[in-house]
Amino acid sequence: MAEDTLMLNLRSDSVPYFQRPATSKEKWASKKAQKRKSSGIQVAPSKRGFYSFEKDPKTKDILSHEDTEEENEQTNQVTVSKPAPKAAAKALSSEISKPAQSNQTQPKSKSKHVGEHKGDDRAFIKTSSLFKNNPDIPDVHRPAVTQLKEKVFTSDSFAEQDLHPHLVATLTKVLNVTSMTSVQKETIPVLLSGRDAVVRSQTGSGKTLAYGIPLVQSLQAVEPKIKRGDGPLAVIVVPTRELAQQSFQIFQKLLKPFTWIVPGVLMGGEKRKAEKARLRKGINILITTPGRLVDHIKNTLSIAFSAVRWLILDEADRILDLGFEKDLMVILNSLNSTGPPRQNVLLSATLTDGLSRLAGICMKEPVSIHVGENAVLSSKSTPNPDTAQGQPDSFAVPERLQQHMVVVPSKLRLVCLAAFLLSKCKFEKDHKIIVFVSSCEAVEFLLTLFNAVLCGPKAKQQPLLSFFRLHGNMKQEERTEVFHDFAVCKTGILLCTDVAARGLDLPQVTWIVQFNPPSTPAEYVHRVGRTARIGEKGSSLLFLTPAETAYVTSLANHNISISEMKLETILSTLMLDDRFTVRGKYDSKKSSGALEQEVRERATVLQTEFENFVHADDNSVQVAKRALQSFLRAYTAYPSSMKHIFHIKTLHLGHAAKSFGLRDAPQGLVSSGNGSNKDRGQTKNKDKRPPMKKLSAKEREASLMRSEYACGIDGNSKKKKRKKKTHAEGEEDSID
Numbered sequence: 001m002a003e004d005t006l007m008l009n010l011r012s013d014s015v016p017y018f019q020r021p022a023t024s025k026e027k028w029a030s031k032k033a034q035k036r037k038s039s040g041i042q043v044a045p046s047k048r049g050f051y052s053f054e055k056d057p058k059t060k061d062i063l064s065h066e067d068t069e070e071e072n073e074q075t076n077q078v079t080v081s082k083p084a085p086k087a088a089a090k091a092l093s094s095e096i097s098k099p100a101q102s103n104q105t106q107p108k109s110k111s112k113h114v115g116e117h118k119g120d121d122r123a124f125i126k127t128s129s130l131f132k133n134n135p136d137i138p139d140v141h142r143p144a145v146t147q148l149k150e151k152v153f154t155s156d157s158f159a160e161q162d163l164h165p166h167l168v169a170t171l172t173k174v175l176n177v178t179s180m181t182s183v184q185k186e187t188i189p190v191l192l193s194g195r196d197a198v199v200r201s202q203t204g205s206g207k208t209l210a211y212g213i214p215l216v217q218s219l220q221a222v223e224p225k226i227k228r229g230d231g232p233l234a235v236i237v238v239p240t241r242e243l244a245q246q247s248f249q250i251f252q253k254l255l256k257p258f259t260w261i262v263p264g265v266l267m268g269g270e271k272r273k274a275e276k277a278r279l280r281k282g283i284n285i286l287i288t289t290p291g292r293l294v295d296h297i298k299n300t301l302s303i304a305f306s307a308v309r310w311l312i313l314d315e316a317d318r319i320l321d322l323g324f325e326k327d328l329m330v331i332l333n334s335l336n337s338t339g340p341p342r343q344n345v346l347l348s349a350t351l352t353d354g355l356s357r358l359a360g361i362c363m364k365e366p367v368s369i370h371v372g373e374n375a376v377l378s379s380k381s382t383p384n385p386d387t388a389q390g391q392p393d394s395f396a397v398p399e400r401l402q403q404h405m406v407v408v409p410s411k412l413r414l415v416c417l418a419a420f421l422l423s424k425c426k427f428e429k430d431h432k433i434i435v436f437v438s439s440c441e442a443v444e445f446l447l448t449l450f451n452a453v454l455c456g457p458k459a460k461q462q463p464l465l466s467f468f469r470l471h472g473n474m475k476q477e478e479r480t481e482v483f484h485d486f487a488v489c490k491t492g493i494l495l496c497t498d499v500a501a502r503g504l505d506l507p508q509v510t511w512i513v514q515f516n517p518p519s520t521p522a523e524y525v526h527r528v529g530r531t532a533r534i535g536e537k538g539s540s541l542l543f544l545t546p547a548e549t550a551y552v553t554s555l556a557n558h559n560i561s562i563s564e565m566k567l568e569t570i571l572s573t574l575m576l577d578d579r580f581t582v583r584g585k586y587d588s589k590k591s592s593g594a595l596e597q598e599v600r601e602r603a604t605v606l607q608t609e610f611e612n613f614v615h616a617d618d619n620s621v622q623v624a625k626r627a628l629q630s631f632l633r634a635y636t637a638y639p640s641s642m643k644h645i646f647h648i649k650t651l652h653l654g655h656a657a658k659s660f661g662l663r664d665a666p667q668g669l670v671s672s673g674n675g676s677n678k679d680r681g682q683t684k685n686k687d688k689r690p691p692m693k694k695l696s697a698k699e700r701e702a703s704l705m706r707s708e709y710a711c712g713i714d715g716n717s718k719k720k721k722r723k724k725k726t727h728a729e730g731e732e733d734s735i736d
C-alpha cells in the first residue's frame with residue numbers, strides 16, 4: 001500500500017473508535033451503532049484535507065459517555081477482540097501474563113487483549129484513548145529560507161600540495177582519498193604556512209584531514225627527528241571520548257610511514273594509571289578530552305608541554321560551552337606558561353559568538369576559513385565581529401540531506417517513533433538509523449521497551465530490528481564496543497544522547513531521528529550531520545509537539561529549511577504489520593474511513609503492548625518513571641533563548657507519561673517552582689518522593705550540560721567529584 005495514500009485525521013473532534021467495556025445496555029446500543037455505521041456513516045474530507053468520520057447525531061448517545069470520560073482524562077478500558085498474532089504476542093506473553101501489580105483498578109471482565117495466552121481470562125487492557133483530547137496539529141509556519149550551499153569536493157589532488165610523497169601515498173592507499181575537499185584545499189596551505197586558523201565548514205566535509213595532514217607534514221619534517229621522549233608537540237582537544245578514539249585512529253593511519261612520531265589518546269573512563277605510564281613513555285600527538293587533560297595537568301608529574309607547537313580545538317564552539325570553559329582556561333594557562341610559539345587551530349561546522357571570544361583568547365591574527373555558498377571564502381583577518389553581535393549565524397547543512405519534521409501530540413510520540421523505525425528497518429532495506437534522545441534513562445527505557453515489544457523472542461532468531469545504545473552512563477569498554485559495532489554494522493538503530501552528536505563519522509547512516517529536539521540550532525546541525533557525509537545522501541526527522549512548532553522558525557533563522565512529514569503517513573506503516581491487527585489481515589478494498597480506523601486501532605494495540613510491558617512489574621514502572629523524570633528535567637534545561645518554545649508549563653504531564661508507556665501521570669515529579677503542571681492539577685504531591693529541586697537559570701544550563709546533552713561529554717573535574725558523591729548520571733562517574 002502506498003503510504004502517502006493514507007491520511008487520517010487525528011484531531012480530537014473525530015469519532016473515537018474504541019469503546020469502554022460495554023454494559024449490556026451499551027452492547028445493545030453498540031450493535032445498533034454498528035448497523036448504522038454499516039448502513040453508511042459519512043466520510044468527508046476535513047479542512048486539512050484528511051478524512052474524518054462525520055459524527056452521526058444518532059450515535060451521540062453511545063459516544064457521550066466516553067466523551068465525558070475523555071474530557072476528564074480518565075483511563076479507559078479498551079477491549080481488543082482478538083489475540084494478537086504471533087511475534088509480538090509471544091514476545092510479550094511472559095510479561096503480559098504477569099499481573100499488573102501496580103494497577104489496583106483492573107476490571108474483572110473476561111475479554112481478552114492482544115498478546116494474552118489462550119485461556120488467560122484476564123480482562124481488559126487499560127489505556128486512555130490515544131486519539132482523543134490531543135491538541136490540534138497546527139499548520140506549521142515555514143518561513144522562506146535560502147539554504148547555504150557548500151561544495152564538498154574540488155578536483156585538485158593532494159599531490160598538488162607541498163606534502164611528503166609518503167604522506168600522499170598513505171592518503172591514497174590507506175585512507176582511500178585522492179582529491180581534496182574544499183575545506184582541505186583552503187586549510188592545508190594556510191596551516192603549512194604556519195598561520196593560526198579558524199575553520200568552518202559543514203559537517204562531514206573532511207575537517208579532520210584538513211588539520212591532520214598539515215600537522216603530520218610539519219612534524220615529520222622536524223629536524224632532528226622527533227623522539228618519543230620529546231613529549232607532546234601537538235595537543236588536540238575534542239569534546240567526547242568517541243571522537244577522541246576516532247581522531248586517534250586517523251592519526252595512526254596518517255603516521256604509518258612516520259613511525260617515529262607517536263600518537264596517543266587520553267580520555268575519561270580509561271585507567272589513569274595506564275595513561276600516566278604512556279605519558280611517561282612519551283606521546284607526541286596527544287588527543288584528549290578536556291576534563292581528562294585537566295586531570296593530568298593537576299595530577300601527573302610527567303606531563304610536560306615544553307615542546308608543544310600545535311594546539312587544535314576540534315568542535316571548538318562545543319569546547320567553549322559552559323562546563324568546558326574552565327577546563328580550557330586551565331589547559332591554555334598550562335600551555336602558555338611554557339614552550340615554543342604555538343600554532344592554534346579552531347574547527348567546527350557551527351562557529352558561533354563563543355568562538356570569536358575564544359579566538360581572541362588564544363590566537364594570533366588567525367586566518368578565517370569559511371567554506372561558503374558561491375566560493376570558498378578565505379580572508380586573512382580575525383573572525384567577523386558581526387557574528388559576535390547577536391546576529392543569528394547561518395549554518396550550512398549537507399546538500400544531499402533531506403530534512404523533515406513531524407508534529408506529534410505527546411501521547412502519540414512512542415507509537416509514532418516505533419512505527420517510523422518499523423517502516424525503515426522492517427519494511428525497507430539497509431537502513432542505519434541514529435535516534436537522539438534527551439537523557440541516558442530515556443535511552444535505557446526505549447532500548448528495553450523496543451527490544452521486548454518490537455523485536456521479541458521470535459524476531460530475535462532473525463532480528464529485523466537491531467538496537468544499540470550509547471550514552472554517558474555506560475562503562476567505557478561498553479561504549480567503545482558499541483561505537484565499533486555500530487560503525488561496522490550494515491543495518492541497525494542506535495539510541496543515544498548527544499554524546500554521539502559531534503564529530504562521529506559512522507559510515508552509511510541513512511536516517512537521523514531527533515526524538516527530542518536539541519538545545520540549539522547548532523546542535524541540530526551537528527546531529528543531522530551524522531548522515532549525508534562527504535557528499536552522500538541522508539535524511540533526518542525531527543519530532544515536535546504541537547506546542548513546539550516555532551522551532552521550525554528558529555531553525556529558519558539559521559537558514560535551515562525543513563519539510564513536514566505527516567504523522568498519519570508514519571502511523572500508516574502499522575498497516576503493513578499484522579502483529580498489531582485486531583481484525584485479521586487488512587482488506588485493501590475497505591473504505592478510507594475504515595482504513596483510518598484500523599490504523600488507529602493498530603496504533604492503540606501497539607501502545608497497549610508498550611503499556612502492558614511497562615506495567616508488568618514494579619521495576620519496569622520505576623524505569624519508565626525515571627525516564628519520564630529525566631525527560632522533564634532535560635526539558636527544564638533548554639537555554640533561555642529557547643524557553644518560548646520549550647517551556648515545561650506547556651507540557652501535559654499525563655500525555656508525557658503516556659509517551660513513556662505509563663498509564664497515569666506519576667505524582668510529585670515536578671516541583672511548582674520548576675514550572676510544573678500544577679496549574680493543570682496534575683501534580684498533587686501525594687507521595688513522599690522529594691520534588692525536583694528548583695534550579696537557577698545557571699544551574700539549569702549546567703544541568704543541561706551534565707545530564708542530557710553532556711551524557712558522556714567531559715566536564716570539569718570539580719563537577720566530577722560532586723557527581724560521584726551524589727551518584728548522578730554522566731560519564732564522570734567512570735573517572736577513577
Ligand SMILES: Nc1ncnc2c1ncn2[C@@H]1O[C@H](COP(=O)(O)OP(=O)(O)OP(=O)(O)O)[C@@H](O)[C@H]1O
Pocket residue numbers: 176177178179180181184201202203204205206207208209348349502503504505529533534
Ligand atoms: N578528500 C577526501 N576524499 C574523500 N573522503 C574524504 C576526504 N577527506 C575526508 N574524507 C572522509 O570524509 C568523512 C568525514 O570527514 P570528517 O570526519 O573529517 O568530517 P568533518 O568535517 O570533521 O565532520 P564533522 O563536522 O561532523 O566533525 C570521513 O569518512 C573521511 O575519511
